[in-house]
Amino acid sequence: MHKTPSDKPPARFSISGAEASAPRVALVGFGTVGSAVAKILCERSDALLRLTHICNRNVERKKQPWVPSDVVWTEDFHAILHSDIDIVIELIGGLTPAEELVRTALKAGKSVVTANKQLIARHGPDLLQLASANGCQLEFGASVAGGVPVLPALRTGLCGDRLHGIAGILNGTCNYILSRIETDRIPFSEALEEAQARGYAEADASEDLDGGDARAKLSILALAGLQVRVSPGDIRARTIRGIDAVDFDYAAELGCTIRQISRADLKKTTLFAEVGPSLVPASSPFGRVQRNLNLVLTSGEYGGDMAFLGAGAGGNPTAVAVVSDLMFVAESLSAGPRAHRLLQLLSPKVSCDFETPWYLRFVVNDQPGIIAGLAAILSAHHLNIDAVLQKPGFDKAALPFVITLEPCRDAQLHPALQEMSALPFALRPCLCLPILR
Ligand SMILES: NC(=O)c1ccc[n+]([C@@H]2O[C@H](COP(=O)([O-])OP(=O)(O)OC[C@H]3O[C@@H](n4cnc5c(N)ncnc54)[C@H](OP(=O)(O)O)[C@@H]3O)[C@@H](O)[C@H]2O)c1
Numbered sequence: 001m002h003k004t005p006s007d008k009p010p011a012r013f014s015i016s017g018a019e020a021s022a023p024r025v026a027l028v029g030f031g032t033v034g035s036a037v038a039k040i041l042c043e044r045s046d047a048l049l050r051l052t053h054i055c056n057r058n059v060e061r062k063k064q065p066w067v068p069s070d071v072v073w074t075e076d077f078h079a080i081l082h083s084d085i086d087i088v089i090e091l092i093g094g095l096t097p098a099e100e101l102v103r104t105a106l107k108a109g110k111s112v113v114t115a116n117k118q119l120i121a122r123h124g125p126d127l128l129q130l131a132s133a134n135g136c137q138l139e140f141g142a143s144v145a146g147g148v149p150v151l152p153a154l155r156t157g158l159c160g161d162r163l164h165g166i167a168g169i170l171n172g173t174c175n176y177i178l179s180r181i182e183t184d185r186i187p188f189s190e191a192l193e194e195a196q197a198r199g200y201a202e203a204d205a206s207e208d209l210d211g212g213d214a215r216a217k218l219s220i221l222a223l224a225g226l227q228v229r230v231s232p233g234d235i236r237a238r239t240i241r242g243i244d245a246v247d248f249d250y251a252a253e254l255g256c257t258i259r260q261i262s263r264a265d266l267k268k269t270t271l272f273a274e275v276g277p278s279l280v281p282a283s284s285p286f287g288r289v290q291r292n293l294n295l296v297l298t299s300g301e302y303g304g305d306m307a308f309l310g311a312g313a314g315g316n317p318t319a320v321a322v323v324s325d326l327m328f329v330a331e332s333l334s335a336g337p338r339a340h341r342l343l344q345l346l347s348p349k350v351s352c353d354f355e356t357p358w359y360l361r362f363v364v365n366d367q368p369g370i371i372a373g374l375a376a377i378l379s380a381h382h383l384n385i386d387a388v389l390q391k392p393g394f395d396k397a398a399l400p401f402v403i404t405l406e407p408c409r410d411a412q413l414h415p416a417l418q419e420m421s422a423l424p425f426a427l428r429p430c431l432c433l434p435i436l437r
Pocket of ligand 1 (some may be wrong): 028029030031032033034055056057058091092093094096097115116117142143145146312313314315318
């Protein structure tokens with residue numbers, strides 16, 4: 001049951017012995033997630049952690065009556081580091097000044113818990129080394145899939161396996177938009193506006209729509225699950241902007257739907273990785289994920305496939321992940337810091353040259369010879385057509401139809417796509433989506 005926040009500070013007039021010896025925690029960033037974390041810490045009665053400082057810019061306007069009066073509200077991060085705190089929670093987001101704050105805290109021997117995907121995707125391996133060198137810990141369980149405990153599972157529950165594949169629906173905004181187009185066959189622009197009106201998408205949603213957010217998360221999952229160092233910029237990201245309601249009609253003909261899928265497969269010294277809209281079977285776990293939920297599937301050499309599903313964002317679910325990390329660090333502090341398992345990292349070659357069947361959707365000005373023209377190009381590139389689909393009832397001057405291809409590599413298909421999109425009857429570049437079975 002949801003608790004209604006009380007306006008009164010919890011009774012904490014005298015500090016018990018257990019609480020006095022509990023790890024002292026400073027929270028930096030009192031926004032959506034930070035305030036939810038503070039709430040959980042203030043309402044806990046087990047005294048395992050003690051919130052001592054809350055740091056935010058222009059902090060006066062942030063003060064809340066439900067925070068106990070002995071918690072120090074401050075704008076001075078460096079003064080916190082000179083106090084006797086044990087753990088810093090970084091929840092301001094972005095790279096500047098978060099990166100510097102985290103580095104400074106780790107150098108001062110303070111363990112850090114963060115939900116900052118940008119920071120970990122870009123600097124995770126270096127920051128883990130820094131933590132280890134300074135005898136403290138860095139935890140980032142909330143940085144991917146918000147409240148879904150997939151990173152802690154990779155860190156502990158699955159560390160006995162040798163994982164070789166991770167795939168996920170990692171961006172709730174894209175999933176909301178695609179599943180809304182699927183359900184009501186509304187245009188892409190209408191689904192985006194609806195997501196923005198409901199607070200699921202930002203005014204500038206490029207990071208979500210064009211795959212930047214998901215590939216940062218995929219690089220963190222690859223770091224934690226596959227022990228590889230991969231920069232987000234090295235992972236190809238395809239946008240979902242070209243997807244139309246008609247693509248869901250054609251996908252349904254193939255028993256499929258469309259989702260933004262992030263996938264990484266480690267094969268020897270190559271990491272095959274990419275993010276982008278893909279056809280998935282409608283009855284598969286990915287096909288059934290609706291609205292803004294996240295799903296991550298892992299594949300291990302010994303344990304096989306595992307699935308993690310839940311709320312990928314939101315103040316409370318993300319705060320639970322942050323507090324769980326805090327408790328893990330607090331336990332480690334009493335047992336002595338634990339070395340992070342990620343310090344032996346591979347730096348593989350990164351490739352998007354997956355071999356899959358493909359869905360090609362054309363929009364053409366209808367005339368004789370279209371199929372013959374496309375088939376000639378495909379044949380010249382040794383690509384096999386699997387099926388041709390054309391639904392009736394469309395305007396012949398802007399006719400959408402689909403060709404599916406038998407499995408081939410991305411690199412083999414790419415030059416053919418360019419040639420086909422340049423044909424005179426093609427009104428727009430061909431939409432090309434992998435079909436994941
Ligand atoms: N929200 C989610 O659902 C979610 C899910 C997963 C992960 N995360 C991650 O969690 C982190 C926090 O997200 P959020 O949604 O809580 O963000 P938010 O609501 O924007 O909160 C950020 C807080 O940090 C403060 N802040 C920003 N820059 C600062 C600075 N230079 N010095 C001091 N304080 C500063 C902001 O103050 P102002 O009020 O002045 O802006 C604000 O109170 C991010 O890394 C985000 O990616 C969030």
